Amino acid sequence: MKRTCMAVLALALTACGAPAAPAEDEFSLPTAAAYFTTACPEAGTKPAADKELTYWSMWTKDEPQGKVLRHAADCFTKKTGVKVTIQWLGRAYLRQNLLPALNTGTVPDLFDQDLTNIRAAIVSARGTRPMDDVLDMKTGDGTVRDVLPAAYRDTPAIKDDAGKLFAVPYIVMGNAWWYDKKKVxxxxxxxxxxxxxxxxxxxxxxxxxxxxxxxxxxxxxxxxxxxxxxxxxxxxxxxxxxxxxxxxxxxxxxxxxxxxxxxxxxxxxxxxxxxxxxxxxxxxxAYLFMGSWGPTETREYLAKQGGGQSIDYGSFQFPLPDGAAHDVIEVQQIAFGVTAKAKHPEAAKAFIAYFLTRDLLAGMPAVADSLTPRSDLPVPSDLADLKAALEDPAKKHTLFxxxxxxxxxxxxxxxxxxxxxxxxxxxxxxxxxxxxxxxxxxxxxxxxxx
Missing domain, CATH: 3.40.190.10 (Periplasmic binding protein-like II)
Known part of the structure; x- marks a missing residue:
């Protein structure tokens, strides 16, 4: 999975869902097909004035993530009356499209990318607006603050130099040592x-x-x-x-x-x-140190090879070396931002809150085999070990x-x-x-x- 900086990091998160472990509240992930036919949840936050928004996305429309976001946008329009226009621009668009546009009047209201690239390309150019108010907006099942663990919203990685939130995450990526449980x-x-x-x-x-x-x-x-x-x-x-x-x-x-x-x-x-x-x-x-997209990529490879070969994915983290005092785990987040010159910031922020509703965000693990920041969503079985490590309170989060x-x-x-x-x-x-x-x-x- 070759990339330029961290942007192409998310490119590999493009596979059908894997079997999921049941959540404690018995919420079960739908199948990929059932996700798109499930009734749209109600919107907890509806814009008072904005009736449209423009969204520039790092995904393509045919990727699983793109399909999930398109479905969510259609639901948002159905439940709020806000028209969502999406441009599917791919991984390199921050520098190729958005950064040059910041000095013009033609910018999107909403955009997404990983935190490293948002900070380096857009926050550094003062192209974002603070997002702290989004935390108190209602999703379809609680406020954004309620559904996002502090580890994903109260960390230096997601705040600008003034301490303001510059993005709100919807996908979480980690890395680990991978092995086949059948062989060990x-x-x-x-x-x-x-x-x-x-x-x-x-x-x-x-x-x-x-x-x-x-x-x-x-x-x-x-x-x-x-x-x-x-x-x-x-x-x-x-x-x-x-x-x-x-x-x-x-x-x-x-x-x-x-x-x-x-x-x-x-x-x-x-x-x-x-x-x-x-x-x-x-x-x-026997072992591969790789990001959370490793199972997706290797599963796709084996499927194309044929022969019925499969891997029972297990993972573990680096141990703490002698003399080291920081039990860290690397995490990268794909997040939404709102541009400083957004014409419809109210609608953009309302969409962010809406997408974090559990029934909608469930599309990321169910359709795209991706982890999310919500701890109450079931986890694809091949990512269960990694998710547990990411949520271990003893571990300190650090960026990739x-x-x-x-x-x-x-x-x-x-x-x-x-x-x-x-x-x-x-x-x-x-x-x-x-x-x-x-x-x-x-x-x-x-x-x-x-």
Whole structure:
């Protein structure tokens, strides 16, 4: 799943639903077909004046997510009388379409994308308006504040520099180590790094090394556990580069990353995505560290191959290394924003509240096999372990790559971090040399930025 920054991250969330675990309140996910024939829920918030809104979407109309959103828009029109015009623009539209439009009078009322890209492209250009008032709007079954856990609405990742909410999430993505339960009987999640290394065994980890942030995940996962949420992005933005060397956790993380590299399958850095991921699906590797779209992509691959092969997906998180004090879990959210120049902000915000109604938002797991921020929605069975980890109150949420890939509009990761990380994994740099290179290259990078 190749991407530009985090935008294409959501591209892979495009598959039919998987079997779901029952929720405690006995709400069951509908089948994908039944979802689109279910009666539209009532709207808890109806615009007093706006009778239309324009929505620019990161999805295409034929993707499962796009179909769910189109259905929700049609229901919103039916229940409120507000006409919703949607432009399906794809993953790169924030910079290609929305950012250039901010200085014109032609902007959408509503838009969506992942938090990293919204902050880097639109919030930084002062193109959004505060969304705190949305929290007190009524969905069809409670207020937005009621249905969104604090972990997804009261976090620095979703607030601007003034502490104001700039977006409201509707999809949650995480990452994890994936394995086939059928092939690892009696599995026990590793509690230490030594237990992880013993579990991984010999050349058992699949990695499509041509995807920069896939390869970067090992170091950033470990480093975040040493330095805490925001620590990597802080080091990346240090104009002297010396934070990489003065914080000992970065060297420790590099040492563990170098050890993980010894477990990578042969050819991990010679293939073209998704060849190595497919080797994992075929059973040539036991473990795959991947985002929550991993089951979707590999299931689709096996279905196309035929032969009836399947995977019973299980997942687990990195253990906390010795000396690390931050039990983190990476999370990325796909969220709605409202533009600063929106002509119909009331309708846009009302639609956000409406879509978070359980019966509507259920389309994301039921149709698109995606996680949502609502804790009362059943979870696709292949994502149950990951959802439990995301909702573990002992874990601190941090952005994918700790937001490092949003630094300097993604240029820092592409020019500085990814090349150094690849050389660490290939054994071309020792852990100490890797840290030294980050320090030197970071300082040089910021000198060129003016």
């Amino acid at each position: 009987p009696g599995f026990k999640a590793p509690r230490t790094m030594d237990e992880l290394y013993a579990l991984l065994g010999d050349r058992s980890v699949a990695l499509d090394g041509d995807i920069g942030y896939y390869a970067a995940w090992y170091f950033d996962q470990l480093a975040a556990r040493y330095v805490g949420p925001g620590g990597l992005a802080k080091a990346a933005q240090d104009p002297t580069g010396q934070l990489w060397k003065s914080e000992p956790g970065f060297l420790k993380a590099a040492e563990h990353t170098a050890r993980i590299a010894t477990h990578l399958v042969d050819g991990w850095d010679a293939g073209k995505f998704p060849q190595i991921q497919q080797r994992w699906a075929d059973g040539d590797a 790559m700790d937001g490092l890939d949003g630094v300097a509009d993604g240029k820092f990761a592409e020019q500085v971090f990814f090349p150094a990380d690849n050389d660490l994994l290939r054994g071309r740099l020792t852990p100490a040399a890797f840290v030294d290179r980050l320090a030197t290259a970071t300082a040089a990078f910021w000198k060129t930025q003016g």
